[in-house]
Amino acid sequence: xxxxxxxxxxxxxxxxxxxxxxxxxxxxxxxxxxxxxxxxxxxxxxxxxxxxxxxxxxxxxxxxxxxxxxxxxxxxxxxxxxxxxxxxxxxxxxxxxxxxxxxxxxxxxxxxxxxxxxxxxxxxxxxxxxxxxxxxxxxxxxxxxxxxxxxxxxxxxxxxxxxxxxxxxxxxxxxxxxxxxxxxxxxxxxxxxxxxxxxxxxxxxxxx
Numbered sequence: 001x002x003x004x005x006x007x008x009x010x011x012x013x014x015x016x017x018x019x020x021x022x023x024x025x026x027x028x029x030x031x032x033x034x035x036x037x038x039x040x041x042x043x044x045x046x047x048x049x050x051x052x053x054x055x056x057x058x059x060x061x062x063x064x065x066x067x068x069x070x071x072x073x074x075x076x077x078x079x080x081x082x083x084x085x086x087x088x089x090x091x092x093x094x095x096x097x098x099x100x101x102x103x104x105x106x107x108x109x110x111x112x113x114x115x116x117x118x119x120x121x122x123x124x125x126x127x128x129x130x131x132x133x134x135x136x137x138x139x140x141x142x143x144x145x146x147x148x149x150x151x152x153x154x155x156x157x158x159x160x161x162x163x164x165x166x167x168x169x170x171x172x173x174x175x176x177x178x179x180x181x182x183x184x185x186x187x188x189x190x191x192x193x194x195x196x197x198x199x200x201x202x203x204x205x206x207x208x
Contacts, residue, residue: 036078036080037206039090040079040091040128041080042080042081042082042083042088042089043073043080043081043082043089043091044083044084044086044089044092044093045069046094047066048062048063048065048066048097049062050096052098053100057185057186057189058189061100061120061193064189064193065122065196065197066095068194068197069093069196069200069201070082071197072194072198072200072201073201073204080204091128091135092129093200093204094124095122095124095125096123098122098123099119099172100118100119102117102118102119102188103116103119104116113177113179114179114180115177115178117174117175117176117177118174118177118185118191118192119174119192120172120173120175120189120192120193120196121170121171121172122170122196123168123169124168124169124170124203125167125169134167136167136203171196171199171203172196173191173193173194173195173196174191175188175189175195
């Protein structure tokens, strides 16, 4: 009887569970499907801009961040693939490095850093090329051609929307460095870069 009861319960769960063609299950509102919008299939990620002052250990950090985001996307179960042609991309992820700094946490008696953080901040905008909306926040107002003829019967255009900076998201990564253990600026920058990539890909998930 005990085995029969277990079989009945298991059968009921299988009926309640919805199985998709890709092998994912949905039970009582919970699903094993990846938490990304299935309607977004492609994303174009140009190399991040880097206008901030930076020295030799951090040169090319914008390339490292871009490549790490691509690796993070490819390592997860997402319906998105990265494309090299923006005209064929559903979405576009644009980023700018806004800060690269080293914060000393524990100086020695000779004022040498025994422990410090490499801090990297980026301004990120993820926009939908198919619609007038920014996936990272805010809604872009419709663009009115500056040379459009004046029509008194037409309603005036909406006021200018917020600046691009107000529609972007700020993401920061921290990399702790202990020089006495053989770690360096490059170690901290790599850890901060990986943290930034994880946060950005997490932001690309659908809200719960």
